[in-house]
Amino acid sequence: MKESKSLSRFELLMDAGFGAQKAGDILIRAFAKTGRYVYIEPMIPAEISPPPRTRAALSGVIIRVGDFDITNIGNDTDLIISSHEICLDRRLDDDENNPNCRILLDMGNKVGNEDTYEKVCKRMAKAGLNIFPFEIDEAAKAVIKSLGGKGENMYYLGMMSAIYNMPKDILIAEIKITFGKKLVGKILDDNLLLFENGYDYAQKNIMFSFEVQGIAKERKDPMLIDGNTSMSMGIIDAGIKLFSGYPITPASSIMHTLAKELPSYGGMVHQAEDEIAAIGTAVGAYFGGIPSVTCTSGPGLSLKQEFIGFASAAEIPIIIIDAQRSGPSTGMPTKTEQSDLFAAAFGSHGDNTKIVLSVANIIDCFYAPQLARYLTEKLRLPVFIMSDFLIANSYKVIEKPTVNQITDINKIPDFVFERFRISRLPQDIGMVRTLQSAPGEPEKMRRVTGLNTDKDGKVSYSAETNQRAHQIRNEKIHHVRRALSMPEMFGDDHGEVLVVGWGSNRGVIEEAINMCKAEGITSASGMHFRIVYPLPLMLKDVFKKFKRVVTVELAYGDDLKPPPLASLLRMETLVDVQPLWCGATGRPFRPRALKQKIANLIGEIK
Amino acid sequence: MTTETSNPTASVTLKDLQTENPRWCTACGDFGILMGMKRFMVDKKLSQITTVNVSGIGCSGRTPNYMNTYGAHTIHGRPITFATGLALTRPDLQVFIHSGDGDALSIGGNHLIHGVNKNFNCVFLMYDNELYALTKSQSSPTTRKGHATNTQPSGTFMDPLNAVRLVLGIGASFVASTADWMPDHLAKTLEAAYDHKGFSFVHISQRCPHFDPNNFAHKETNWFSFLTHEKGIAPDKRIADKAALTPHDPSNLQDAFRFAADDRRYFGLFYRDSNKPVYDQIMRDMVKNAKPKNRANILDKFGINDQA
Numbered sequence: 040m041k042e043s044k045s046l047s048r049f050e051l052l053m054d055a056g057f058g059a060q061k062a063g064d065i066l067i068r069a070f071a072k073t074g075r076y077v078y079i080e081p082m083i084p085a086e087i088s089p090p091p092r093t094r095a096a097l098s099g100v101i102i103r104v105g106d107f108d109i110t111n112i113g114n115d116t117d118l119i120i121s122s123h124e125i126c127l128d129r130r131l132d133d134d135e136n137n138p139n140c141r142i143l144l145d146m147g148n149k150v151g152n153e154d155t156y157e158k159v160c161k162r163m164a165k166a167g168l169n170i171f172p173f174e175i176d177e178a179a180k181a182v183i184k185s186l187g188g189k190g191e192n193m194y195y196l197g198m199m200s201a202i203y204n205m206p207k208d209i210l211i212a213e214i215k216i217t218f219g220k221k222l223v224g225k226i227l228d229d230n231l232l233l234f235e236n237g238y239d240y241a242q243k244n245i246m247f248s249f250e251v252q253g254i255a256k257e258r259k260d261p262m263l264i265d266g267n268t269s270m271s272m273g274i275i276d277a278g279i280k281l282f283s284g285y286p287i288t289p290a291s292s293i294m295h296t297l298a299k300e301l302p303s304y305g306g307m308v309h310q311a312e313d314e315i316a317a318i319g320t321a322v323g324a325y326f327g328g329i330p331s332v333t334c335t336s337g338p339g340l341s342l343k344q345e346f347i348g349f350a351s352a353a354e355i356p357i358i359i360i361d362a363q364r365s366g367p368s369t370g371m372p373t374k375t376e377q378s379d380l381f382a383a384a385f386g387s388h389g390d391n392t393k394i395v396l397s398v399a400n401i402i403d404c405f406y407a408p409q410l411a412r413y414l415t416e417k418l419r420l421p422v423f424i425m426s427d428f429l430i431a432n433s434y435k436v437i438e439k440p441t442v443n444q445i446t447d448i449n450k451i452p453d454f455v456f457e458r459f460r461i462s463r464l465p466q467d468i469g470m471v472r473t474l475q476s477a478p479g480e481p482e483k484m485r486r487v488t489g490l491n492t493d494k495d496g497k498v499s500y501s502a503e504t505n506q507r508a509h510q511i512r513n514e515k516i517h518h519v520r521r522a523l524s525m526p527e528m529f530g531d532d533h534g535e536v537l538v539v540g541w542g543s544n545r546g547v548i549e550e551a552i553n554m555c556k557a558e559g560i561t562s563a564s565g566m567h568f569r570i571v572y573p574l575p576l577m578l579k580d581v582f583k584k585f586k587r588v589v590t591v592e593l594a595y596g597d598d599l600k601p602p603p604l605a606s607l608l609r610m611e612t613l614v615d616v617q618p619l620w621c622g623a624t625g626r627p628f629r630p631r632a633l634k635q636k637i638a639n640l641i642g643e644i645k
Numbered sequence: 646m647t648t649e650t651s652n653p654t655a656s657v658t659l660k661d662l663q664t665e666n667p668r669w670c671t672a673c674g675d676f677g678i679l680m681g682m683k684r685f686m687v688d689k690k691l692s693q694i695t696t697v698n699v700s701g702i703g704c705s706g707r708t709p710n711y712m713n714t715y716g717a718h719t720i721h722g723r724p725i726t727f728a729t730g731l732a733l734t735r736p737d738l739q740v741f742i743h744s745g746d747g748d749a750l751s752i753g754g755n756h757l758i759h760g761v762n763k764n765f766n767c768v769f770l771m772y773d774n775e776l777y778a779l780t781k782s783q784s785s786p787t788t789r790k791g792h793a794t795n796t797q798p799s800g801t802f803m804d805p806l807n808a809v810r811l812v813l814g815i816g817a818s819f820v821a822s823t824a825d826w827m828p829d830h831l832a833k834t835l836e837a838a839y840d841h842k843g844f845s846f847v848h849i850s851q852r853c854p855h856f857d858p859n860n861f862a863h864k865e866t867n868w869f870s871f872l873t874h875e876k877g878i879a880p881d882k883r884i885a886d887k888a889a890l891t892p893h894d895p896s897n898l899q900d901a902f903r904f905a906a907d908d909r910r911y912f913g914l915f916y917r918d919s920n921k922p923v924y925d926q927i928m929r930d931m932v933k934n935a936k937p938k939n940r941a942n943i944l945d946k947f948g949i950n951d952q953a
Contacts, residue, residue: 068949071949072949072950260948260950261948261949261950262944262947262948262949263947263949264944264947268947272943272944275940275943276940276943280734281730281733281734283730300938302931302932302935303935303936303937303938304937304938304940304943305932305937306932307733307734307928307929307931307932309729309730309733309928311726311729311759312755312756312758312759313755315723315726316723316725316726316729316755316756316759317726318726319719319720319723319725319726319727319729319730319756320726320727320729320730320733321730322719322727322730323699323717323726323727323728323729323730323731324730324731324733324734324735325730326717326727326730326731327697327730327731327734327735327738328735329730329734329735331730331734345720346720346723349719349720353717353719436949439944439947439948440944442940442941442942442943442944444940444941478694478695478696478697478715478731478735478738479694479695479735479737479738480694481694483694484693484694484713484714484715484716485715485716486664486698486709486710486714486715486716486717486718487716487717487718488709488710488717488718489702489718489719489720490718497665497710498710
């Protein structure tokens with residue numbers, strides 16, 4: 040029974056260290072090559088190699104494939120392949136299955152674990168899910184044993200490929216490309232054999248399959264890239280010459296990529312002794328006139344705050360990339376969240392000013408460093424680029440972005456500004472201090488300090504100079520406010536409900552609004568901010584054209600405490616903005632569920 | 646430290662280096678250090694425009710404001726981190742770090758360990774007045790045991806941390822000690838530190854007449870010796886004939902440890918290792934030796950249609 044679908048979502052669940060993500064990568068490349076759009080979210084444990092067959096060891100991939108540009112990880116899962124009952128049990132807790140979800144459970148571990156298998160099977164039966172028990176065939180098991188217990192992922196890859204009616208030869212070619220020079224000879228042959236066994240097994244024994252339609256239209260320069268790699272390449276394209284960081288999940292992979300790449304483009308990666316040193320070195324280099332960036336997540340942001348305030352006061356440019364993760368404190372290092380908004384916009388002590396950009400998708404990751412450089416060098420204020428675990432680690436097929444090879448920030452093309460809904464800033468931006476040269480220029484000796492100074496840079500504790508310094512720093516923010524144009528909107532500019540979000544929630548909002556439209560709900564619109572602090576001046580007027588303005592944000596909020604974006608919008612507009620969907624579950628929002636919430640809200644209003 | 650380029654301008658004068666009147670207390674040892682720095686810059690003909698004084702917080706932190714060069718008065722304990730950025734990316738600059746005993750050993754202790762270990766090119770001046778002064782007399786890591794402060798009024802509890810022994814222990818490539826009241830020795834020490842390529846640690850005993858007037862018997866010479874060697878630092882001209890001289894080969898690490906641990910104070914060059922790898926040089930060499938790639942092609946390898 041072959042089902043034709045325009046969109047499907049499926050998952051492979053395994054223990055950490057057994058190659059679930061590798062299998063997923065191979066499959067989505069094959070999907071992409073056959074004209075489908077894909078989006079993949081890896082599920083990664085916070086530990087390296089937790090004991091197998093424990094709930095903490097769950098590692099896997101969620102893959103969404105369709106015949107249109109996919110902007111988010113989507114809705115409910117149609118198919119799960121799970122290597123044993125424990126990781127499946129753990130994943131069922133997240134409750135992201137389609138009610139008709141088919142679950143293929145490998146029974147190979149059942150001997151000695153009958154009780155837990157029975158428990159999980161009962162759970163699935165109770166939930167009305169369709170269970171398809173299977174076992175890896177004996178020949179394949181022998182090969183896996185000879186590979187030291189590795190290789191199940193190739194078998195499951197074969198099964199997934201067959202179930203999704205993917206041509207075997209394309210997959211084989213992709214396996215060879217992926218393993219490249221690393222696996223050759225017998226090991227490669229063994230992996231291919233496992234793939235073929237899995238493929239054949241599923242073809243013969245699994246009585247259903249899916250065909251995801253490909254698109255006829257040829258895509259221009261499709262490429263497959265994840266958010267952190269896209270950000271890394273964007274850093275190079277922006278002309279940044281020093282990356283200074285300290286290992287932290289999920290920001291680290293930017294440092295890994297750049298450690299390999301940046302020297303070939305005349306830059307260096309400094310691994311600092313701690314998060315404070317990481318930003319200190321980047322600020323020091325920027326004081327020397329060298330474009331620099333630091334990158335962090337979670338607790339690292341807290342540690343950087345004093346230097347962020349210093350850079351603001353001393354008028355030294357600095358770019359801080361924050362790949363947000365679930366907090367507070369160590370929280371859930373491998374889960375996504377958007378709760379650093381206030382720490383970015385209002386962190387550090389005293390009234391200190393900065394700009395907060397966010398990335399909505401993997402393409403934004405590539406362009407954001409250019410805009411961040413422009414803003415930080417023009418304003419001499421800290422500029423944040425807010426990403427999150429989801430964007431950092433998700434892969435997607437995108438159309439190749441335009442490489443701009445920036446050296447001079449004034450040559451950044453218009454489309455980058457338009458993308459972030461901002462125009463160029465005025466030529467002359469007022470500074471607290473007249474002298475702003477980098478060392479080496481005669482007659483312009485510049486001495487910066489975190490103390491308050493007058494216009495000549497002299498330390499001053501007078502009422503007048505301190506108030507003046509604050510006014511000038513805040514005027515820099517006002518320049519940005521005035522340069523911001525209308526944020527991106529989905530749907531009409533008036534109606535019953537306006538759903539607002541920032542960062543990685545763009546795709547979910549867009550898709551939910553499209554679903555509403557498809558179902559005849561035309562009174563709901565969406566709005567998304569790429570620049571989230573400061574906010575544009577016309578917001579209040581836009582909000583007034585809707586009966587209700589609500590937010591969607593991956594951060595905690597409740598009846599008595601609006602989540603961060605809702606709080607910020609209330610503060611800035613005095614409009615009674617409420618969260619429609621907020622939470623600190625660590626899991627991305629799903630467009631269908633969001634559509635339902637929008638529909639319910641419209642029902643309540645009427 | 647030494648720098649990669651020659652100085653673009655000649656002859657800076659003491660007057661050129663003047664900014665405003667320092668806001669230190671009368672008779673503060675920092676005046677001596679400031680004068681020593683200026684004297685050294687003049688003698689060495691360092692360029693104002695390629696010299697960067699970087700500091701943290703405390704009385705020592707104010708120095709960059711009082712020298713007409715480039716400067717950065719950064720945050721407490723972190724001047725090493727800031728200076729690292731300059732050393733890595735601007736080898737044409739002369740970087741001096743001014744840090745107190747609290748700044749360098751307490752809040753910034755981690756950075757000192759890694760600055761010394763990375764051996765990046767700079768001169769590090771540790772102003773050691775053996776207490777927190779700008780915050781009004783609290784115990785610091787180097788406050789002598791028993792000395793009463795506002796935070797340990799019955800007398801400081803612990804033995805002081807020995808900064809020279811510490812940096813020798815973590816592998817410093819240049820360790821010297823001097824004092825604020827010996828302008829000649831101070832300038833010569835800075836010159837030796839400047840001539841050394843790497844992280845040059847200069848410990849400076851600094852008087853704090855306001856909070857601890859009796860700490861250093863700066864008019865006496867019986868409590869210290871100058872370490873002397875043909876490859877070392879000459880004793881202070883003014884008091885060389887009054888003070889004890891102790892021969893010490895600065896390549897002898899064991900002896901350096903012995904002098905550092907002694908109850909007697911020693912001023913001079915404890916240790917120098919000119920062969921220790923220099924971090925910023927390694928980093929720049931790596932960039933120089935990396936195979937250059939064209940930025941225009943930066944995304945090509947992610948294409949999915951053109952891989953064989």
